[in-house]
Amino acid sequence: MEKKLIMLMLLLQLLSLNSLSLGQSSSIPTANITVMGLVYCDVCYNNSFSKHSYFMPGVEVSIICRFKAASSRTREMLTFSANRTTDELGLYKLDITSVEGVSCAAEDDKDSLVAACQASLIGSSSDSCNVPGNKTTTDQVLFESKMSNICVYGFSALNFRPFEKNIDLCDKQ
Numbered sequence: 729m730e731k732k733l734i735m736l737m738l739l740l741q742l743l744s745l746n747s748l749s750l751g752q753s754s755s756i757p758t759a760n761i762t763v764m765g766l767v768y769c770d771v772c773y774n775n776s777f778s779k780h781s782y783f784m785p786g787v788e789v790s791i792i793c794r795f796k797a798a799s800s801r802t803r804e805m806l807t808f809s810a811n812r813t814t815d816e817l818g819l820y821k822l823d824i825t826s827v828e829g830v831s832c833a834a835e836d837d838k839d840s841l842v843a844a845c846q847a848s849l850i851g852s853s854s855d856s857c858n859v860p861g862n863k864t865t866t867d868q869v870l871f872e873s874k875m876s877n878i879c880v881y882g883f884s885a886l887n888f889r890p891f892e893k894n895i896d897l898c899d900k901q
Contacts, residue, residue, distance in 0.1 A: 758826050760877065764821040767818050767820065767849070769781055773861070784888065787849065788811055788812075789886065792808070794808075795843045843879075845881055847865050849888070862884070
C-alpha cells in the first residue's frame with residue numbers, strides 16, 4: 729500500500745508540472761527536478777503503513793542529490809543538499825528548477841540523468857512518535873517526461889516510532 733501511495737503521489741506531481749516549458753531553445757539541456765517523499769508514524773513497529781499509522785507534519789528531512797552533467801566530454805557532478813520540513817500531509821519536497829547541463833530523459837541512454845539521492849530524518853515534530861525507524865533511504869521511483877525534461881524522484885517512506893509498541897492496539901487482527 730505504501731508503494732501505491734508514493735506512486736500515485738508522484739504521478740499527480742508529474743501531471744501538475746505541465747506549466748513548465750515543453751521545449752528547449754538551446755542545445756544545452758535544462759532539467760527540472762523534483763525530489764519528494766513521505767514521513768509517517770509507524771505505531772505498530774512493522775515498517776509499513778497500517779491502519780494505526782499516520783502521516784507526520786513538521787518533520788525535518790535532509791536531502792542530498794548528485795547528478796552527472798549530460799556531456800560526454802566532462803565528468804562534472806552537480807550536488808544539491810537541502811533540509812525540508814514535511815507539510816500537513818507528511819510530504820517533503822525539493823524542487824530543483826532549471827538545472828543547466830543535466831538531461832532528465834535523454835533519447836540516448838548514455839546521456840541520461842545519472843543520479844544518486846538520499847533522504848534522512850533529522851528530527852521529529854512529535855513527542856509521542858520520535859524514535860527513528862526507517863531513518864535513511866536511497867530507494868526511489870523515477871518518473872520522467874522527455875517532452876519537458878522533467879524528472880520526479882519519489883523516495884520510499886521514512887518513519888518514526890513511539891518509544892514503546894502498544895501491544896493492545898497492534899497485536900489485534
